[in-house]
Amino acid sequence: MKRITIGFIPLTDAAPLIAAHERGFADEEGLAFDLVREVSWANIRDKLSVGLFDAAHMLTPLAIASALGIGHVTVPLIAPATLALNGNAITLSAAFVRELGGALPEDPVAALPLFAAAIKRRSEAGLSPPVFAATFPYSTHNYILRAYFAAGGIDPDRDVQLVVIPPPLMAGSLEKGLIDGFCVGSPWNSVAVDRGAGHILTPSSALFARIPEKTLAIGDTLAGGDPDTLRAIVAATAEGAAWCADPANALELAAMLSAPHYLGVSAPLVLRTIEGRLVFTPGGPTRSVPDFIRYDVPGTVRPDAGRYAWLYAQMVRWGQTRFDPTIPRRIASLIRTDIYDAAMPGLLPPAEADPIGSILEPAFDPADLAGYLARFDERGLPKLRA
Amino acid sequence: MPQDLSLTIAIVDESRSRAAIIEEGLRDAGYSRIVHIGEMTNLLARLYATDPDVVVIDLENPSRDVLEQLFQVSRLVKRPVAMFVDQSDTGMINKAIEAGVSAYVVDGLKKERVKAILDMCVARFQAFARLQNELDQAKSALEERKVVERAKGLLMKHKGISEEEAYAQLRKRAMNEKKKLGEIAQAVVTGLEMLG
Numbered sequence: 001m002k003r004i005t006i007g008f009i010p011l012t013d014a015a016p017l018i019a020a021h022e023r024g025f026a027d028e029e030g031l032a033f034d035l036v037r038e039v040s041w042a043n044i045r046d047k048l049s050v051g052l053f054d055a056a057h058m059l060t061p062l063a064i065a066s067a068l069g070i071g072h073v074t075v076p077l078i079a080p081a082t083l084a085l086n087g088n089a090i091t092l093s094a095a096f097v098r099e100l101g102g103a104l105p106e107d108p109v110a111a112l113p114l115f116a117a118a119i120k121r122r123s124e125a126g127l128s129p130p131v132f133a134a135t136f137p138y139s140t141h142n143y144i145l146r147a148y149f150a151a152g153g154i155d156p157d158r159d160v161q162l163v164v165i166p167p168p169l170m171a172g173s174l175e176k177g178l179i180d181g182f183c184v185g186s187p188w189n190s191v192a193v194d195r196g197a198g199h200i201l202t203p204s205s206a207l208f209a210r211i212p213e214k215t216l217a218i219g220d221t222l223a224g225g226d227p228d229t230l231r232a233i234v235a236a237t238a239e240g241a242a243w244c245a246d247p248a249n250a251l252e253l254a255a256m257l258s259a260p261h262y263l264g265v266s267a268p269l270v271l272r273t274i275e276g277r278l279v280f281t282p283g284g285p286t287r288s289v290p291d292f293i294r295y296d297v298p299g300t301v302r303p304d305a306g307r308y309a310w311l312y313a314q315m316v317r318w319g320q321t322r323f324d325p326t327i328p329r330r331i332a333s334l335i336r337t338d339i340y341d342a343a344m345p346g347l348l349p350p351a352e353a354d355p356i357g358s359i360l361e362p363a364f365d366p367a368d369l370a371g372y373l374a375r376f377d378e379r380g381l382p383k384l385r386a
Numbered sequence: 387m388p389q390d391l392s393l394t395i396a397i398v399d400e401s402r403s404r405a406a407i408i409e410e411g412l413r414d415a416g417y418s419r420i421v422h423i424g425e426m427t428n429l430l431a432r433l434y435a436t437d438p439d440v441v442v443i444d445l446e447n448p449s450r451d452v453l454e455q456l457f458q459v460s461r462l463v464k465r466p467v468a469m470f471v472d473q474s475d476t477g478m479i480n481k482a483i484e485a486g487v488s489a490y491v492v493d494g495l496k497k498e499r500v501k502a503i504l505d506m507c508v509a510r511f512q513a514f515a516r517l518q519n520e521l522d523q524a525k526s527a528l529e530e531r532k533v534v535e536r537a538k539g540l541l542m543k544h545k546g547i548s549e550e551e552a553y554a555q556l557r558k559r560a561m562n563e564k565k566k567l568g569e570i571a572q573a574v575v576t577g578l579e580m581l582g
Binding site for chain 1: 426427428430445446447448449450451452453454455479480483484488
């Protein structure tokens with residue numbers, strides 16, 4: 001039995017690793033997953049970096065930035081499996097919903113002019129701009145908020161203020177009026193709604209159909225080790241994800257995740273998020289959100305270079321790094337699809353013309369990153385067509 | 387060097403007692419500009435107001451991720467910020483992480499100087515962990531004494547025996563069942579309290 005120490009953050013998308021451990025998929029592969037709950041993404045990165053963790057549940061943009069040495073020291077790692085697609089939502093405080101006019105439209109794009117008007121009113125009254133929180137600078141949450149605002153002509157660095165807040169503190173910060181809204185992963189949006197602190201504006205899956213939210217990051221020591229162990233880790237994770245994706249297991253999965261040493265959030269609430277049944281307003285009806293969070297194999301788990309390239313493009317778009325045309329090649333070697341293919345032979349995902357599928361942007365072509373970036377001005381806002 | 391001792395050091399820690407222990411160590415080392423931030427809401431604003439040269443933070447504090455944002459917004463603040471790690475310092479990072487502490491420093495600050503500060507903090511974190519451990523042990527010893535007294539009292543009342551006899555019975559059961567005296571006393575208390 002080979003022990004693999006894996007760090008995770010209490011979020012629904014750690015489920016494939018938790019299921020691999022709890023349902024015996026790791027065991028079947030001759031592995032013992034030792035899951036360690038962490039309090040910050042910085043801890044996850046640093047403990048992976050110094051070898052205290054063999055592997056980790058990691059924000060995909062953080063894994064990319066760490067492996068490429070963007071904004072921080074280089075952390076040698078590989079990312080041979082995606083743990084989940086989507087699972088985020090944008091939530092607004094009750095007070096800010098009133099500021100927008102009292103009721104939120106079902107179409108998130110239709111809310112953008114309301115935001116612009118509210119920002120203008122605040123500015124004219126000499127008030128500070130609204131504050132929105134993401135969970136980390138290198139996070140999908142940061143990029144989703146930015147892309148969403150930019151699509152409405154709102155400059156995310158000037159018209160609003162973006163801050164970082166850890167997921168479990170989001171709802172409290174909203175209640176205290178420290179922030180006006182946030183974008184965070186499941187189940188923390190639903191926690192805010194259940195506490196009466198927030199209204200969900202939109203699930204992220206309504207804006208971007210296929211964002212690779214978290215990645216299985218494997219540190220240097222193991223990544224350079226024997227291929228059998230790497231294959232076994234990916235196989236156990238993929239089996240775990242496939243089990244999570246089966247609707248027949250939703251009830252058991254919710255009960256499993258709700259345990260105090262995993263998420264510590266009520267099972268019925270977790271079940272809602274796994275099944276894509278979201279309550280948008282406190283006390284309101286349940287709305288069905290297909291693909292709110294995806295664990296399916298191979299569509300989710302086999303890492304897609306194009307989706308990872310889109311995340312890299314966001315780092316360039318928002319000034320976190322300068323464009324380097326050699327990066328897509330390095331991303332392709334970072335995701336190591338060879339390990340997935342050895343673990344899950346013959347299971348190839350359907351080809352997608354647009355790996356991301358956004359309603360905010362034209363189809364994304366990973367082969368033309370320069371062309372994609374040329375659509376935005378130096379502030380990251382879409383250039384107006386002549 | 388006197389200019390080094392004028393560094394402003396922010397200790398971000400929700401534990402008042404640990405922060406006090408670290409602060410004491412830093413003061414002993416000659417640093418006088420030390421600010422303790424114990425409240426995590428609006429951390430970034432508090433840090434801007436403090437404008438520290440070095441930030442020392444407990445690894446169990448989720449607000450580490452908030453500090454990471456300093457990298458991102460450093461172009462907006464007066465001075466750029468970097469984290470005190472680089473590839474050559476793996477051993478040092480390892481030691482700090484094991485002790486449960488991390489430090490962030492302003493760019494351009496002499497690394498050797500910060501290393502001394504972090505070394506001191508690592509030692510202080512370990513000292514705090516030892517103290518905490520001793521305190522926990524003392525507490526549980528006190529709890530045990532309390533529950534043994536309570537069990538003795540209940541046995542005396544229910545069986546009409548003397549204090550010595552009650553204690554002897556507890557000890558005998560503990561030896562027979564190979565359990566701690568406290569555990570046996572707790573079982574006796576639970577059982578007899580139900581009888582009223």
